[in-house]
Amino acid sequence: MAAINLPIIDISNPHDPSVGKAMLDAAAKYGFLYVASQSTDFSAEDVERAFGLSKEFFASPVEEKAACRITPNDGPECMSRHSILSINGGMNFGEFTGGKAQQPLPPSLSPHEATLANFSTLCRKTCDRILTLLALGLQVHPDFFTTRHDPIHGPSGSILRFLYYPSLTSPATASYKHDEDVRAGAHSDYGSITLLFQRPGQPGLEILTPEGKWAGVPVEPNQSSQGQEQGQGKDGGFAFPPILVNIGDLLSYWTDGLLKSTVHRVVFPLSEQRAENPQDRYSIVYFCHPVNTTELVPVPSKIVDAHREERKESQGDKVGFGGGAGYLVPGKRALTASEHLQARLAATYTY
Numbered sequence: 001m002a003a004i005n006l007p008i009i010d011i012s013n014p015h016d017p018s019v020g021k022a023m024l025d026a027a028a029k030y031g032f033l034y035v036a037s038q039s040t041d042f043s044a045e046d047v048e049r050a051f052g053l054s055k056e057f058f059a060s061p062v063e064e065k066a067a068c069r070i071t072p073n074d075g076p077e078c079m080s081r082h083s084i085l086s087i088n089g090g091m092n093f094g095e096f097t098g099g100k101a102q103q104p105l106p107p108s109l110s111p112h113e114a115t116l117a118n119f120s121t122l123c124r125k126t127c128d129r130i131l132t133l134l135a136l137g138l139q140v141h142p143d144f145f146t147t148r149h150d151p152i153h154g155p156s157g158s159i160l161r162f163l164y165y166p167s168l169t170s171p172a173t174a175s176y177k178h179d180e181d182v183r184a185g186a187h188s189d190y191g192s193i194t195l196l197f198q199r200p201g202q203p204g205l206e207i208l209t210p211e212g213k214w215a216g217v218p219v220e221p222n223q224s225s226q227g228q229e230q231g232q233g234k235d236g237g238f239a240f241p242p243i244l245v246n247i248g249d250l251l252s253y254w255t256d257g258l259l260k261s262t263v264h265r266v267v268f269p270l271s272e273q274r275a276e277n278p279q280d281r282y283s284i285v286y287f288c289h290p291v292n293t294t295e296l297v298p299v300p301s302k303i304v305d306a307h308r309e310e311r312k313e314s315q316g317d318k319v320g321f322g323g324g325a326g327y328l329v330p331g332k333r334a335l336t337a338s339e340h341l342q343a344r345l346a347a348t349y350t351y
């Protein structure tokens with residue numbers, strides 16, 4: 001299976017229209033792209049520290065972890081992947097307010113609340129850059145999306161998640177098979193955009209291509225074409241692999257399907273089997289959602305309008321849950337972000 005070649009985008013200047021165009025093109029074609037780690041608000045140390053905490057958490061006693069295991073009720077981004085979570089592990093953090101978590105933290109993490117809050121803030125800042133660039137690409141006001149995601153306007157469904165997937169060398173997964181069993185089933189994300197942090201040597205993510213085939217997404221794509229100095233971060237430390245970004249269902253709905261919410265999954269890749277020293281996979285995910293009360297009014301973009309007209313002519317169908325934002329029936333108000341999420345959850349859960 002071929003690995004897909006996604007663009008690596010430098011987001012250091014979120015006001016550069018040509019970068020906005022590149023971001024929009026990738027979001028409309030694949031729904032997935034990388035952002036160059038050096039161009040974000042994170043230092044390599046921030047990322048290293050967060051993965052260190054994740055490792056500590058997953059190595060902590062079972063009883064401590066069980067108290068904060070992902071369950072169907074503890075957050076909007078809790079997928080119906082129970083069988084997966086019985087072998088893997090997950091820890092969700094809701095929004096942090098004033099540097100404080102809004103939930104009890106397990107003993108392994110409670111001394112590190114400020115570090116976790118800071119990581120979550122950096123995720124938000126990076127999402128703001130991406131949302132600004134998407135607005136530029138769509139030729140709407142650069143703040144169109146960021147103001148609607150600004151926590152000063154109220155709570156949102158945004159979530160930070162630590163994930164752990166043992167390798168096949170672990171007793172828990174010894175009976176599983178490379179390229180046959182999956183670690184996380186096929187799904188799309190619910191919110192506006194998702195950031196995924198991965199570690200070198202811990203592959204596993206695959207996306208469903210427009211041709212309907214699974215394609216592996218490398219943790220470390222070939223960066224040479226970008227003229228970046230391999231390994232060096234802006235602060236002189238070692239850079240971390242680029243952050244993988246994907247579009248979620250809500251942003252796809254908001255743009256009438258112009259931006260793609262691409263189905264993805266996590267596997268035990270064959271490349272892991274061939275590795276000399278197979279590693280467990282740790283990933284950190286940030287699901288960014290607009291403020292709950294945000295009305296998903298049509299994005300005032302000629303590019304979205306043109307896409308909607310094209311869709312009407314070619315397929316006549318609608319996008320996502322409750323149609324697309326641009327198919328609003330006259331006299332009816334737009335769905336809010338939290339209503340969209342509820343509709344999305346209702347479509348997923350059968351209990």
Ligand SMILES: O=C(O)CCC(=O)C(=O)O
Nearest residue numbers: 163189196205266283285
């Ligand atoms: O762990 C990963 O690599 C992906 C996780 C994911 O897609 C999710 O939690 O929605």
Ligand SMILES: [Fe+2]
Nearest residue numbers: 187188189264
């Ligand atoms: Fe996902």
